Amino acid sequence: MLHIPALRLGQPYESMTKVEILHHATGEPVALVSQVNSGIIGRDRNLIADDVLENYSVAELLEMSRHAAELFMTASLPLGDTMQSFNDYVKQLSSTTGMPITYCRHNASKIYNVLSQIETVIRGLTRGFDLSILDVGHGKSAGGTLSFFRDGRVFGAVLPSNSPGVHSLWAPAIALKAPLMLKPGREEPWTPYRMIQAFIEAGVPKEAFGFYPTDHAGAGELLRQVDRSMLFGGSATTAPYKNDPRVEVHGPGFSKVLFGEDSVDDWEKHIDMIAASIAANGGRSCINASGVWTPRDGREIAEALAKKLSTIQALPADNADAQIAAFANANVAKQISAMIDNDLNIDGATDLAQACRSQERLVHLGRCAYLLPTIIHCDDRDHPLSNREFLFPFASVVECPVDQMPASIGPTLVATAITQDESFKKRLMACSHIDRLNIGAIPTYQLSWDQPHEGNLFEHLYRQRAFQVESAA
Amino acid sequence: MTSSSTTSSGTSLDQRISQVRECLDEHTRDIIAWHFDPKTGCPFWLDYAETMSFDPRKEVKAYDDLDKFDNFQDQWLREGDIRRWVPKGLAGKPIYVFETGGSTGRPKARINIEDFKIDYELFSGTLSDEAFPKGADWLMLGPSGPRRLRLAVEHLCQFREGICFSIDLDPRWVTKLIKSGRMTEMHEYKDHVINQGLTLLRAHENIQCIFTTPKLLEALCEKVSLKKLGIKGVFCGGTQLTAQFHRFAREELLEGAIEFVPTYGNTLMGLACHKPYVPEDNYSVIYYPPSPRAMIEVVDPDNTDRVVDYGETGRARLTTLTKEFFMPRFLERDEGVRHAPCGAFAWDGIGDVRPFSGFATPIVEGVY
Numbered sequence: 001m002l003h004i005p006a007l008r009l010g011q012p013y014e015s016m017t018k019v020e021i022l023h024h025a026t027g028e029p030v031a032l033v034s035q036v037n038s039g040i041i042g043r044d045r046n047l048i049a050d051d052v053l054e055n056y057s058v059a060e061l062l063e064m065s066r067h068a069a070e071l072f073m074t075a076s077l078p079l080g081d082t083m084q085s086f087n088d089y090v091k092q093l094s095s096t097t098g099m100p101i102t103y104c105r106h107n108a109s110k111i112y113n114v115l116s117q118i119e120t121v122i123r124g125l126t127r128g129f130d131l132s133i134l135d136v137g138h139g140k141s142a143g144g145t146l147s148f149f150r151d152g153r154v155f156g157a158v159l160p161s162n163s164p165g166v167h168s169l170w171a172p173a174i175a176l177k178a179p180l181m182l183k184p185g186r187e188e189p190w191t192p193y194r195m196i197q198a199f200i201e202a203g204v205p206k207e208a209f210g211f212y213p214t215d216h217a218g219a220g221e222l223l224r225q226v227d228r229s230m231l232f233g234g235s236a237t238t239a240p241y242k243n244d245p246r247v248e249v250h251g252p253g254f255s256k257v258l259f260g261e262d263s264v265d266d267w268e269k270h271i272d273m274i275a276a277s278i279a280a281n282g283g284r285s286c287i288n289a290s291g292v293w294t295p296r297d298g299r300e301i302a303e304a305l306a307k308k309l310s311t312i313q314a315l316p317a318d319n320a321d322a323q324i325a326a327f328a329n330a331n332v333a334k335q336i337s338a339m340i341d342n343d344l345n346i347d348g349a350t351d352l353a354q355a356c357r358s359q360e361r362l363v364h365l366g367r368c369a370y371l372l373p374t375i376i377h378c379d380d381r382d383h384p385l386s387n388r389e390f391l392f393p394f395a396s397v398v399e400c401p402v403d404q405m406p407a408s409i410g411p412t413l414v415a416t417a418i419t420q421d422e423s424f425k426k427r428l429m430a431c432s433h434i435d436r437l438n439i440g441a442i443p444t445y446q447l448s449w450d451q452p453h454e455g456n457l458f459e460h461l462y463r464q465r466a467f468q469v470e471s472a473a
Numbered sequence: 474m475t476s477s478s479t480t481s482s483g484t485s486l487d488q489r490i491s492q493v494r495e496c497l498d499e500h501t502r503d504i505i506a507w508h509f510d511p512k513t514g515c516p517f518w519l520d521y522a523e524t525m526s527f528d529p530r531k532e533v534k535a536y537d538d539l540d541k542f543d544n545f546q547d548q549w550l551r552e553g554d555i556r557r558w559v560p561k562g563l564a565g566k567p568i569y570v571f572e573t574g575g576s577t578g579r580p581k582a583r584i585n586i587e588d589f590k591i592d593y594e595l596f597s598g599t600l601s602d603e604a605f606p607k608g609a610d611w612l613m614l615g616p617s618g619p620r621r622l623r624l625a626v627e628h629l630c631q632f633r634e635g636i637c638f639s640i641d642l643d644p645r646w647v648t649k650l651i652k653s654g655r656m657t658e659m660h661e662y663k664d665h666v667i668n669q670g671l672t673l674l675r676a677h678e679n680i681q682c683i684f685t686t687p688k689l690l691e692a693l694c695e696k697v698s699l700k701k702l703g704i705k706g707v708f709c710g711g712t713q714l715t716a717q718f719h720r721f722a723r724e725e726l727l728e729g730a731i732e733f734v735p736t737y738g739n740t741l742m743g744l745a746c747h748k749p750y751v752p753e754d755n756y757s758v759i760y761y762p763p764s765p766r767a768m769i770e771v772v773d774p775d776n777t778d779r780v781v782d783y784g785e786t787g788r789a790r791l792t793t794l795t796k797e798f799f800m801p802r803f804l805e806r807d808e809g810v811r812h813a814p815c816g817a818f819a820w821d822g823i824g825d826v827r828p829f830s831g832f833a834t835p836i837v838e839g840v841y
Contacts, residue, residue, distance in 0.1 A: 016717040016756050037717050039691035043725060046695060220656060240654050 002031040003080045004189050006213060007196065008044050010206025012080070019213070021187055024098035024328035024368050025316065031092070033189050033213045038221035041181065044210055045225040050153035052208050053177040058131040061175040062119050067202035068195070069115030073108065077197040089194050094317045096187040097161055098326030098368060101318050103281055107164040111195065114168035121172055124450035125458035134177070138467045147467030152460060154179050156226030158219045159192060160233065161185030162284045162391060166250070167192055169453065170230060174204055178461050181210035181226055183219050187328070223247055228460050248455040252389040253286025253413030255444045258428070259294040260419025261402050267294070267301050270418055270441050274301075275308040277416065277444040279373055282325040283393030286454075287414050289444045290389040292397045293405055302352045302377035302397035309393060310356035314363040314370035324392060326368040333369035336390050337362040340374065348380030349396070381408060406431040413454060414444040489819035493764060497820075498535040500765035500794060505533045508799040513562030517549070518799060520557075536768070539792060540778060545803040550581035550741075558584045560796060571621040571740045574644055580619075583740050588766075588797045589621050592743040593629040595763055596736075599746050604706035604732030605633060609681035613639040614670045614689050615711060621740045622711065626684045629708075638677060640669035667692050674702050686711040687718050694726040710736040713827045716756040723750070736760070737826055741800055742767045742791045748815060748822065757825060761818035768792045769823050771811035774831050777804060783813050788829055805829075 001020075005012035015034035023030050053061065076083040084092070090104045099107075114121055122131065129146055133139035138147035155178035157170045162185070173180055184192045189211075196209045212222060223229050223241065230248045231241055238251040257274050259267060277289035294301055315322040327333035340361070344351055353375045354361070363370045373393035378386040381398045387410050388396065400408055406427045409415070416438040417428050425439060435454055438444070447453055484492075508514045509522055509530050522529065527541060555570055563586055571589070572580040611630035615622050617639060630637035650659040670693060674680055683704055685693065690709060693699070699707070707727060714735045722733050737760040738744035745760035745767075762769040771787040773779040781787040789807045793800040808829045812822035 016720055017715060035717070037715065037721055039694075039718070039721055039726070042691065042695050224656075224660065240656065 001029055002082060004031050004033045004193060004213070005080055006034045006036045006040075007193075007206075007209055007211035008036075008040065009048055010200065010209050013040075019186065021096045021189075022328065023095045024326050025095075025366050027367050030095050031189075033186075036212045036214050036218060038214065038218040041210075041212055041214070041218060041221045042225055044212075045154060045181065048154055048179055048181070048210065049207060050179060052179055052205055053174065056177075057135045058122075058175060058177070061177065061204070062122065062131075064199065064202040064204050065115050065118040065171070065175050068198040068204070069112050069118075071201050072115065072195060072198040073112050075198070075201065077194055077201060079193065079197070084194065089190055093164060093188065093190045096190075096328070097164075098317060098328050099164075099282060099284075100315075100322035100325065102320060102322065103325070104164065107191075107281070110165040111168045111171065111191070114171055115198075118172060118175055120450050122175055122458070124448075125172065125456050134462075138469075145467055147465050148462045149465055150177060150461055151463045152178050152226075152228030154181060154226045155461060156181040156183070156222050156229040158183045158222060158229070158231045158233070159185050159188070161188035163281060164188065164191040165281070165285065166232060167195060169250070169457070171195065172457050173461065174199055174208070176458060176461050178228075179208040179210075181212060181222055183212050183214055183222050185232075186213075189213055230455075248457075248460055250286065250454055253288070254291065254387060254389055254411055255287055255289050255414035256291035256293055256409055256412050256416070257289050257444065258405060258409070258415055258417045258419070259292075260417065260421045260424045261295055262421045262424075263418045264294055264297060267297060268304065271301075271304045271308055273441050273443055275305055278305070278375075278395045279309055279312060279323060279393040280443070280445045282323065283373070284325060284391050285445065286389075287445045287447065288393070289414075289416070290395050291387060291409070291412075292395055293400050293409060294397065295402050296399060298379075298397045298399040299352075299377050302375050303356075305395065305397065306353040306356045306373075306375040309373035309375065310353060312373050312393070314365050314372065316365070324370055324372070326365070326370055327391075328368055330364060330367065330369035333362055333371050333392075336392070337371060340376075340385065340390075340394075343384045344376075346384060348383040349376050349378045349385045351375070352377050403427075406433070409433055411435075414438065416440075416442050416444050486814060486816075486819060490814050493819040494536075497765040497768070501533060501536045501539065504794040504796065504799055505529050507562060507796050508560065511561075513560055515560045516557040517553075536765075536792075539801045542801040544777060544790075545800050547581050547803065550583060551579045555582055555584060558798070563797065569624070570619065572619040573740050574616075574648070581741065582619075583798060585621065586797050588743065588795050589625045590628050590632075591795075592738075592763060592766070593625045594632050595766075596744050596746060597629055597632050600633075600706070600708075600734065601732060604734075605682050605708075606705065608634045609705070610635045610677060610679040611637045611682045611684065612670060612673055612680050613637050614642075614666070614683055614685040614693065616642050616644045618643060618645075622684070625744075626708075630682070635682070636679075638673045638680060640666060640673070642666050663689070663692055667696060671696060674704075678703070680704070682706045682708070684708045684710075687714050687722070688712065690722060690726060698728065699726075700728045700730045704731055706732040706734065708734045708736065710738060714758050715827070716758060716825065719758050720756040723756075737823075739791075739805075741798075741803060742769070742793050745769065745823075746818075748812075748818065759812050759822050759824035760826065761820065761822040762791075764818075764820045766793070766795050768794070768820070770821065771809060771823055772804075774808070774829070777802075781811050783811050786810050786825075788831070789823055789826065 005014050017035040018032040019035055020029045021031050076085050093104045094101045129141040133146050155173045182192050200206045232250045238249040241247040241249055312323045361372050371392040376385050376396040378396050378398045381400050386396050386398045412434050414436045415434045418441055508518045566586045569585040570582050571585055572582050613626045617623050627637040735747045735758050743763055745762045748759040770780050770790045772790045774788045789805040791803045791805050806829050807826050809823040809826040812824045814820050
């Protein structure tokens with residue numbers, strides 16, 4: 001069987017402990033993944049040369065990243081003792097995650113876009129100063145002296161299995177000269193492993209990469225050992241780290257579309273954009289909308305969304321029309337559906353999708369299960385379902401006066417505000433709940449990579465310092 | 474499964490299995506006779522005997538007859554007067570009381586007189602003099618407080634003519650920190666423990682042997698090279714020890730230069746020895762109990778009277794048979810794979826021991 005080793009300072013390592021990952025639909029084993037004990041992570045952190053990328057200029061690392069983009073999409077790259085083509089990668093990724101093949105390709109293209117446009121991404125993070133300043137440590141910018149040093153000597157990430165596109169978020173660390181220690185998601189070793197191999201093939205020294213499939217304790221050890229990190233996960237996973245400045249937390253997004261008083265009468269024009277914001281990428285991302293907040297017409301908007309999304313069916317991952325991912329563990333889907341039904345017993349919320357569908361929300365196909373798109377209309381914005389996020393296309397439509405919206409929406413990764421009302425816009429601009437703000441009918445999933453997403457990786461890794469040099473006599 | 478391999482004395486393994494079994498049966502009869510004799514037994518078993526439907530002194534003729542007892546209940550050790558466990562035949566002897574970790578509720582308590590010394594003296598016979606030299610001093614980098622290990626390791630060291638240095642470590646505090654998610658404080662406490670060990674290692678050049686737990690060994694080796702400090706042998710136990718950790722310890726933490734002796738034991742049973750390391754075992758950690766003083770069976774979790782086949786996984790069932798303590802058929806909180814007799818151990822072993830997966834709430838393992 002295919003074996004995916006850990007990578008210790010770039011060297012493959014076969015552990016005595018291996019986890020079998022299974023095909024979501026057939027249950028057949030797809031690969032064995034070597035699992036490291038947490039002591040290995042601490043030991044390697046001591047061994048890794050945190051200046052291994054300082055031998056290269058940012059310009060050289062940007063060029064390697066661009067080359068890695070091409071290799072990621074086209075080359076046969078090492079995978080354990082075998083070579084993996086791009087098509088192999090897509091099939092393997094779909095097989096263990098249950099994500100439709102079409103979405104796997106789409107997510108791969110997101111990674112390609114970030115790597116191929118890495119200079120734009122880095123300039124977005126650094127706000128345009130001359131990047132050679134990072135090579136020398138200081139320089140002139142806009143007539144003044146700038147100096148930075150890298151506080152994040154080694155960068156780590158505890159990664160998810162739900163959406164491969166998120167791997168684009170750690171990718172800029174290489175151009176920013178930080179060696180990596182990555183813990184992949186249990187069902188998704190494929191993307192980070194392939195990205196690492198693409199970087200190595202493009203010329204980045206392999207000693208800059210650690211790939212550590214491990215358990216919960218190992219993940220905690222990785223976050224403790226590295227200087228700076230990213231953590232992906234649900235609220236329970238991320239809560240202990242929310243006040244730890246060394247860890248950038250990527251939890252649920254609770255992204256939303258907001259209507260202003262001035263635009264709500266035109267809601268029908270925006271139904272396609274909102275439905276796409278809810279269901280793109282199978283509804284699995286933190287940038288998918290899980291809420292629509294409107295001053296009125298909530299029920300009508302919810303009914304229109306429910307009708308629009310009712311065409312989405314449970315289809316096998318290799319079907320070109322598949323739009324939602326399978327839950328390889330059918331019990332997880334069953335529990336989510338039961339949780340929603342339980343909350344619907346509380347007055348103030350109605351599942352409007354149920355009337356539009358010919359099937360129940362929970363669908364079984366072979367050994368796996370699917371959850372069909374679900375739109376809830378909430379009369380009461382304090383209802384338990386008014387601000388929830390699940391791993392499938394789910395959104396609540398909530399009525400709320402515009403003047404109360406900024407204070408009521410709660411943490412919101414992406415807010416798309418459909419309004420031209422200057423006063424409303426101004427209050428949204430001042431709203432600390434919102435991480436990314438789109439004014440106008442911009443889908444929540446549409447990101448501009450010249451701006452930081454959910455934290456600025458450059459600021460996470462580097463610190464600015466005051467710097468003076470004595471003038472030559 | 475048995476083997477016809479022979480030892481230097483010319484006895485085949487099959488013959489030794491048979492001899493050991495006879496010895497176990499005889500030992501069982503002696504222990505039953507002691508614990509259920511009104512002159513020598515302890516109040517707990519004498520009272521319990523009155524509720525039983527059979528007379529153990531008449532009906533237990535062999536080790537397998539202990540199946541007539543119900544499984545030993547750990548609750549019996551969590552409550553009640555500790556003196557009800559003191560055998561009348563040992564009245565007047567100085568008594569120690571040792572407690573379990575308390576990670577599954579109120580700690581279990583067991584009285585001890587000489588057992589821990591006997592167990593560790595027997596274990597001493599399995600240690601090599603090269604890795605654990607006679608006269609070498611030891612560092613006990615493990616739990617302090619009401620733990621058998623604390624005194625047992627010190628006795629082992631003294632038995633081998635050494636002096637044992639120890640530290641303060643409250644494993645119950647560590648468990649509390651982990652359960653409440655205070656991981657930063659947990660790591661600070663771990664650092665406090667490691668720093669105590671480092672101070673001793675640097676101050677006392679004759680420390681050549683260490684007892685510690687897997688997690689503390691990792692943490693210690695992040696700070697120093699034990700090889701450079703002159704350590705020759707590490708005796709390790711207290712928590713789950715996987716094949717991967719075994720390999721990591723031998724190859725990396727101990728740099729292939731220090732003997733590594735994993736053990737499995739607890740306050741209730743005593744100490745099981747690790748089958749000596751051979752590459753063919755692929756770092757599997759296989760333990761053999763100190764027969765006839767204690768036995769481990771691997772049983773079907775759904776039918777705990779049934780011992781599983783060799784190579785199958787089941788729950789560990791312990792039986793302790795000493796004059797100080799009789800504990801028949803206790804279901805431990807661990808599971809593992811049943812292993813056949815081998816070499817010096819002509820009775821069953823258990824390998825790849827880990828916390829029992831059948832509990833609704835997973836057990837929190839701390840540094841101990």
